[in-house]
Amino acid sequence: MDTWKGPTGHAATLRWRAAAGTAAILHRRAAATTAAAATALEAIRPIPADQREQHELAERLRAAASQLAPGWLGAPLDAQSEDAPLGGPAQPAYVRVGTAQPLDDARFPVLVPLLGTGHLTVDADSRDPRVAGLLRSVLLRLLAAAPAGSLLVRGVDATAGGRLFAPFGPLAAAGLMPPPVTDRTGLRAVLAEAEQWVRPTRPATARYNRHDRTLLLVVGSLPELTEATDLARIGALAREGPEAGLHLIVAGWPPPPLTAETSQAPLSRSTMIAMRNPYALVGDPPGASFSAPVPHLPGTGLNAPVFLDECPPVPLLDRVCRDLAARFQADYRRTLDDLLPEPPDGFWTESAADGLSTPVGHAGDRTVSLGFDERTPHWLVGGRGDAGKSAFLVNVLYGLCTRYHPDELALYLVDFADGTAFTEFVPEPADGSGGTGPGGPWLPHVRAVGVQADREYGIAVLRELDAELDRRGAADPSPVPVGPDRPVAAPVPAQRADADRPTPRILCVLDEHALLLAEDDAIGTEALARLESVARRGRSAGVHLILTGRPAPVLTALRARRDSFLGQFPVRVALPGGADVLEPTNDSAAGLPLGTAVVNTAGGLGGPRGATRGHERTVRFPDPHVDPGALSGLRHRLWADRPAGTPAPAVFTGYLTPPPPPVPTPTDQPDPTGADGPTGADRPTGIDGPAGIDGPAGAGKPAVADRPAVADRPAVADRPAGGDRPAGGDGPAGGDGATGVDGSDVAGRPAGVGQLSEPVGAPVGLLVDVSPRPAELPLDRAPGRHLAILGADPSGAGILAGAARGLAARHPAGSVEFVIVAPAEDPAVSALAAELSRRHPVHRVDATGLAGALELAGPGYLVAFGVDELTTAGDLPPDRLRTLLRDGPGRGVHLLGWWRAVGPFAELVAVPAGPEPPADPEPGADAGTAVAAPATVDGLLLLDVPEAEVTRLLGRPVRWHPRPGRALLYDRRTDLASLVVPYGAPDGEGTP
């Protein structure tokens, strides 16, 4: 084994000397640190020169404390009387944090200035039970002593998941203090709110003094790995907060210096508490010193060990929080009743001729009303999630609907979010249909409701309003200046349609409207243009808008536009988190508690702080849903009083799948109108809005052209029963062994075949429209009148079956034949065949029978599942199919087919029309010049087919975002594409 020998020589000697020198320096440093620590310990444990003097001083300090921090602010909490009154006259300036004990038998309360002065930090976080106790006791003291409602608290407690604030739960339930945040996202939200409160970005000229409310941010523990930027935000808030009424209590500050970036200086303007064992040291408060000041030397803090206040007794905490919550509710909570007309006045006593008006809340004892007229035509309402937007709106809607007769006010209510807003205005199902059938009661003012509506539905509503404005002859006025100085227009009476019946004012609410505008696509562009048009023209024509929603970038962008249509929205309502509907310089909505709103009638403009703002109020409004019974009773009353003949609202419910129409038994009458949509016969009249989503934008254009049959041939009832069987021996009822599903020979089918002379439509679902109605493709005698369902989505089978059912229902019993072709046995297909056969002759064939089925004499329908598969398996020449596409409709035969793949379908219809001598030229016809009609399929229902592929197929751009539960119905004849909610399975679940 080698023995290590140290280096020798001059260089080595130098290195040893250097090392010895370093060691000596370190030793001297350690000795100095020890000496300094000893001095510091001496300083905090002074040996009193004169104990009597110390006792007298403690006595004087106790007396001073009882004056500076009386009652809740300074009394020992474990001895606090149950009856101590809550809420003082003014913001508390000092609060007790513990007891100093300079001698074993000399004590005095330690107070620190906080609200109105600065902040408080503790160098350990709430995992130390002494820190947790301190935070709870300080918070309790402040809440109990502050004037009612003047102190807003936000809590952060990451390490204990919010348990630090658990005893304050009753305050959260009452809306006085939101639940604490526990992670980085929550911390950032709280910091953003505090920054909003402080508004460092507002003009330097703005005045910062906020006298009415204080925001207290209490951090029990920061989230692990809080980023340096967020720590810096806390530092900035500490510097700028006090003048704006923001104060911080931060435990665990400075945070552990893990990196150079996260190392933080002490929080400025704060009193620092340093935890020792078992006592704590309290540093000097901002701008003052506990000890006699020594010139040019920093203060040393309180020269005595301090024992921090412990957690208040839980029963006391609970009682105070419950009392505060109850007082808040008793003082401020009103009910919806307070916003409704006085009972002696009754309902519907006010006139809408000069405008609409309703109370929206109370500011103290004053009732605050807002209106819709030429000065305040439209409202913009903002708030974060769960801010009470729905509550506010419901109050407004009931307020209006109790004051104005349905002849004077009509409502359109649309919600674009995934919620249940406005479902309470949808007729209650009277028939167990789960909300899809007509029932009652509904608010008689409501024309249309869109629940979880598509953007296309929003467009349809705006088109309808635009069309209504055309009817009212509304011109586009020059923009109206918005602001406190805008001219006051003379009220314009609502136009009268005739002497007796006024033209109603229309109010349209678009909830979460940003979703309509969010995407930079054709729908977003049209929506913006229509909103601008309706907002500008509706002002003097009695058409009003309420746009509500959460803060959204699109709103910020719109506001930034100088000519923004938001200039037409002078009424701004900011609920908690909704300050973005106000001007950036207006901070009056910062820190609003739940149940309150800032209502501003000057486009959100603020004004000098302290000056009376006639155009702005902070109101409290009730939660109308606290008493569902009262709300429902009110709705029943309004419904019971409705004028005779008031139609139920047209309801579009985005999440519902319409069931296919049932096939009636032969004794039932057919339903040629197809009025089998969810709103049924109660559908309101006069709503004929467009459904085409990419056709010409003109309102009122029907989605599906209702042109007369091109070559309407006479009904075939004059033919002998059974005499129109396919002549060829391979026809569906012929030699290939196909039989009626009921086992009977088709020759025995009832007389009266083909008695319906009007062309019927193949229904595929419901149009997404203001008044949802069946989406259908009219099948007349023109070549190409067939329906192709395209896309691999398995719902295609159910939609095809639904179309067949709908057609079967619309023909007189026994008047048409159905041939059902499927590549394989399928119980759902069998069920369809069985159902159809109760009314019409039905034949089942497989791929090998397809060629024969093409020869169907008519009238009838070839219902083909998986046509791409069938044609391959059956080895069918495409030209045979093309001949059917061309000639079938002429004899009343239509193909209803589902192609899973678009390619084979595109190939089938790609063959251009060419000259072709007619097979059997009419006498005198010029056989050489006849042109064969192209083999087309006019009706396409596109499922999960991408937009680019649809564009290729149609030969023109089309807007289409494939999504579950939606399809695009295209009619080649009208070149119109309409968004459709396709049929589901008969039982509403899955697909056949």
Ligand SMILES: Nc1ncnc2c1ncn2[C@@H]1O[C@H](COP(=O)(O)OP(=O)(O)OP(=O)(O)O)[C@@H](O)[C@H]1O
């Ligand atoms: N005035 C009020 N006082 C007390 N609680 C209220 C008040 N208004 C609403 N709330 C309560 O606040 C919660 C959220 O209310 P609401 O649904 O109206 O908010 P929202 O802003 O419409 O929410 P979202 O944006 O998520 O749809 C509900 O639990 C509701 O009961």
